[in-house]
Amino acid sequence: MNFKSRKTRSMTPISNKENSNSVQNIPISLTPKISSRAWIVYDCKKNDILMGNNIFSYRQVASLTKIMTFYTALQLCENNNISLQTQFYVSKLAAVQEGTSANLYYGSTVSIEDLFYALMLPSGNDAAMVLAEGLGMMLRPKASRPPSYSPCIQFVQAMQSTTYNLQLNSKWANPHGLQNAYNKSSAYDIAKIAQVALQNPLFKKIVQTKQHKQWSNTNKLLDEGWCGIKTGITPSAGPCLAAAFDNHIIVLLGCKSMEQRWDECRMLKNYLGF
Secondary structure (H helix, E strand, O other), rough: OOOOOOOOOOOOOOOOHHHHHHHHHOOOHHHHOOOOOOEEEEEEOOOOOEEEEEOOEEEOOHHHHHHHHHHHHHHHHHOOOOOOEEEEEOOOHHHHHOOOOOOOOOOOOEHHHHHHHHOOOOOOOOHHHHHHHHHHHHHOOOOOOOOOHHHHHHHHHHHHHHHOOOOOOOOOOOOOOOOOOOOOOOOOHHHHHHHOOOOOOHHHHOOOOOOEOOEEEHHHHHHOOOOOOEOOOOOOOOEEEEEEEEEEEEEEEEEOHHHHHHHHHHHHHHHHOO
């Protein structure tokens, strides 16, 4: 199948200079003490940064990578009329991925829609690979694939193209966010990717789903009325979190601890009076 070029929903880009100025106007002495090495509070309605630190610093972001994986997969499916009930084969490589897993079995098949839930709720690295391999195989007709063709690499390249279309500078090396020095994003980029992705009804529905089949969502804030988005942790990235409420997104990268992610999101939301 020859894939059509990916189209992204229109959005108003905000220059780094404009964003930096808006952050500098905030009295730092009055902000809550946040342990995260980089963080941002973003107003999606106004396209404005309300607070943040090291917002344009590029670093590993662990499973927050899956926000872009999900969004890219949605774009490919929508632009090429691929049914979400299409079944993808679980390869041995996908089934043995390290880290968080959706417990997908080698040799089984899973629908694209279920893979989205498996990707975002239990943060399945296996689901990320199945999506990347399945969609990557469709990116180039079988007859024209060289012997060295890698569907996963092809999908990651699609992630990169989608990022460029959004006028962002993140670099992706894999679809799951496992430790890789070349897989880097920023608090600002993650917020902007999430902002666009949340405009998709299925994305918005899935990231705030607490339970789907055998998969439970790792985001504790859902029990408090938040509406997503994604948790993550690796040794290099540290505990990470992208969370949404109303028209706002908070991104924390490299937090001090797993539990402190929740506390710092609550602190920032309360500080802003929401």
